[in-house]
Amino acid sequence: MRVSREKFAENREKILAVAGELFREKGFDGIGVAEIMKAAGLTHGGFYGHFDSKDELASEASKALVARSLERWKQVAASSPEQPLEALLAHYLSHRNVVEHATGCVFAALTQEVSRHGPEMQSTFTGGLMGLVEVLEEIVPGETPEERRRKAFASLSAMVGAVILARAMDSAELSQEFLSATRQELSPLPDESNG
Amino acid sequence: MRVSREKFAENREKILAVAGELFREKGFDGIGVAEIMKAAGLTHGGFYGHFDSKDELASEASKALVARSLERWKQVAASSPEQPLEALLAHYLSHRNVVEHATGCVFAALTQEVSRHGPEMQSTFTGGLMGLVEVLEEIVPGETPEERRRKAFASLSAMVGAVILARAMDSAELSQEFLSATRQELSPLPDESNG
DNA sequence: ATTATCTATAGATCTATAGATAATGC
DNA sequence: ATTATCTATAGATCTATAGATAATGC
Numbered sequence: 095m096r097v098s099r100e101k102f103a104e105n106r107e108k109i110l111a112v113a114g115e116l117f118r119e120k121g122f123d124g125i126g127v128a129e130i131m132k133a134a135g136l137t138h139g140g141f142y143g144h145f146d147s148k149d150e151l152a153s154e155a156s157k158a159l160v161a162r163s164l165e166r167w168k169q170v171a172a173s174s175p176e177q178p179l180e181a182l183l184a185h186y187l188s189h190r191n192v193v194e195h196a197t198g199c200v201f202a203a204l205t206q207e208v209s210r211h212g213p214e215m216q217s218t219f220t221g222g223l224m225g226l227v228e229v230l231e232e233i234v235p236g237e238t239p240e241e242r243r244r245k246a247f248a249s250l251s252a253m254v255g256a257v258i259l260a261r262a263m264d265s266a267e268l269s270q271e272f273l274s275a276t277r278q279e280l281s282p283l284p285d286e287s288n289g
Numbered sequence: 290m291r292v293s294r295e296k297f298a299e300n301r302e303k304i305l306a307v308a309g310e311l312f313r314e315k316g317f318d319g320i321g322v323a324e325i326m327k328a329a330g331l332t333h334g335g336f337y338g339h340f341d342s343k344d345e346l347a348s349e350a351s352k353a354l355v356a357r358s359l360e361r362w363k364q365v366a367a368s369s370p371e372q373p374l375e376a377l378l379a380h381y382l383s384h385r386n387v388v389e390h391a392t393g394c395v396f397a398a399l400t401q402e403v404s405r406h407g408p409e410m411q412s413t414f415t416g417g418l419m420g421l422v423e424v425l426e427e428i429v430p431g432e433t434p435e436e437r438r439r440k441a442f443a444s445l446s447a448m449v450g451a452v453i454l455a456r457a458m459d460s461a462e463l464s465q466e467f468l469s470a471t472r473q474e475l476s477p478l479p480d481e482s483n484g
Numbered sequence: 485a486t487t488a489t490c491t492a493t494a495g496a497t498c499t500a501t502a503g504a505t506a507a508t509g510c
Numbered sequence: 511a512t513t514a515t516c517t518a519t520a521g522a523t524c525t526a527t528a529g530a531t532a533a534t535g536c
Contacts, residue, residue, distance in 0.1 A: 096488045096533040105488085123318035124405060126524055140489045142526065195404070201454075206401040208457040209390070210319060216459040223454060224463070247470035248447060255450020256443070259396075259418060262403040264411040268419070275442035291507040291514045300514085321498055335515045337500065 106144045108134045113155040115196040118203040122152050122211065153214050159200035160222030167229050178233040180281055186253050187273040192260045202257040226250055235282045252276050301339045303329045308350040310391040313398040317347050317406065348409050354395035355417030362424050373428040375476055381448050382468040387455045396421075397452040421445055430477045447471050 097105065112134040116125045127148050128138040145151045167182065174181035191198045201223065208219045230246035231239075256276035260269035292300065307329040311320045322343050323333040340346045362377065369376035386393045396418065403414045425441035426434075451471035455464035 096486095096531085098488090098534065102488060120405060121316075121318065121402065123316065127526085128524075137490050138525095139491070139527080143488060148525065203401065205453055205457045206398065207316065210315060213459060216457065219457045220459045220463065223457065244470040244473055247467050248451070248474035251451035251454055251467055251471050252443060252447035253450070254454060255446035255448070258400050258453065259446055259449060262400045262411065262414045262418065264408060264415045268415065272442050272446055275439040276446050278439060279443035291505085291512095293508065293514090297514060322500085323498075332516050333499095334501080334517070338514060343499065 105134070105136060105140075109136070109141070109144055109151070110155050110158055113151055114159050114200075117152065117155055118159070118198065118200060119196040122204065122207050127151075149212070152211065153218065156200065156204070156215055156218050160218055163200055164222055164225040164229075167226055171229055171233055177283070179230075179235075180283060182229075182233070183253070183277045183281055187256060187277045189270070189273070191257055192269050192273070195261070199254070199257060201254050202261065205254070205258075223250065249280050252280060300329070300331060300335075304331070304336070304339055304346070305350050305353055308346055309354050309395075312347065312350055313354070313393065313395060314391040317399065317402050322346075344407070347406065348413065351395065351399070351410055351413050355413055358395055359417055359420040359424075362421055366424055366428055372478070374425075374430075375478060377424075377428070378448070378472045378476055382451060382472045384465070384468070386452050387464050387468070390456070394449070394452060396449050397456065400449070400453075418445065444475050447475060 109130065113125075113130050116130055116133060119125075127141050130151075131138050131141050141151075145154070166185075170181050170185045171178040186199070191202065195203055201219070205219060208215055227243075227246045227250055230249055231242050234242050234245040234249055236242035236245050253276060256272045260272040263269040263272070304325065308320075308325050311325055311328060314320075322336050325346075326333050326336050336346075340349070361380075365376050365380045366373040381394070386397065390398055396414070400414060403410055422438075422441045422445055425444055426437050429437050429440040429444055431437035431440050448471065451467045455467040458464040458467070
């Protein structure tokens with residue numbers, strides 16, 4: 095049952111995509127190689143032709159997720175040149191990002207596990223988060239570059255923190271309150287449309 | 290090798306204490322019952338005389354950690370009646386809370402795993418986090434109760450988020466920048482002593 | 485002939501339990 | 511006699527590998 099060179103590359107991407115969803119949904123320790131391969135439509139044993147180990151898959155999947163997340167932030171900010179911060183807050187602090195773990199923010203899903211893995215993963219997350227800080231530095235209010243950098247770090251903490259805490263709530267109302275409160279506190283504009 | 294009724298109760302507390310540290314350090318899925326019992330100075334098999342399952346231990350340990358965390362916040366706020374918010378920020382946004390996972394904040398360590406466990410654990414974390422919101426509501430600046438409640442939710446998001454992101458950094462300088470930036474943004478006082 | 489995948493399994497680890505052991509406390 | 515702990519192990523699950531299988535591509 096061998097497969098073409100092209101199909102081989104497709105299979106690798108499929109494994110990475112499926113792993114990216116399952117890792118975000120269940121955590122690195124909450125899902126096994128066999129189940130990932132099954133979800134990708136392949137057999138367990140075939141995995142080791144694509145990756146040396148589960149750890150390598152976790153690293154590669156994280157890199158892809160972090161890179162895509164940063165791209166998305168840049169797109170969202172660029173798509174609203176007049177209110178980029180408000181667009182980013184609306185995009186990130188959303189109900190969807192609270193309930194859809196498998197396709198939501200990689201940082202809201204996996205950051206607490208990073209320090210328990212190797213330095214390579216820590217480096218990936220550090221780079222990704224600093225990329226988000228750079229996006230924020232250019233769109234947060236502030237007189238000086240120092241003030242904007244400070245606001246960028248603090249805003250990112252609040253945004254990721256709000257989604258993580260919202261996900262831990264057992265009530266949809268309290269989840270929403272974390273999102274709304276953070277959005278209002280971080281936005282310099284008086285809000286008009288707020289749920 | 291039976292043990293007195295009193296020693297039995299002590300052993301249970303020892304298991305809970307050790308589990309509380311190991312869960313925070315390695316995650317619920319990152320440590321097994323056998324290793325927890327070994328760290329408590331007991332044998333694997335003895336565990337099931339104290340708890341029905343690992344899940345029950347995780348629930349009980351979480352309850353204890355969350356309750357202790359809330360107590361600590363109240364103490365810290367009460368210990369500085371003139372600047373309770375600054376005291377809490379200094380206490381929480383500390384280098385110690387970034388590097389000492391086993392004894393640090395339970396929310397900074399385990400919140401991302403809560404939604405993957407049962408509703409009982411979600412209820413425990415929801416109650417604990419709402420307790421922290423109530424502490425903050427009374428000490429954050431704001432003209433109206435609504436504004437203070439909003440600031441309490443947003444401040445808690447930023448505080449927990451800052452420690453979680455600081456822990457993912459591969460550089461001590463960047464970790465510190467998350468803490469310092471968040472402290473400055475959340476404190477209404479101009480800071481004098483900042484590292 | 486090469487190589488991507490599949491089948492089957494080794495070896496380690498994890499939760500949970502059964503039965504034996506030995507000290508407590510009536 | 512009761513009961514807290516220990517020894518030993520069952521049964522499930524997990525990572526990783528070895529060898530067989532079968533399609534690709536020179």
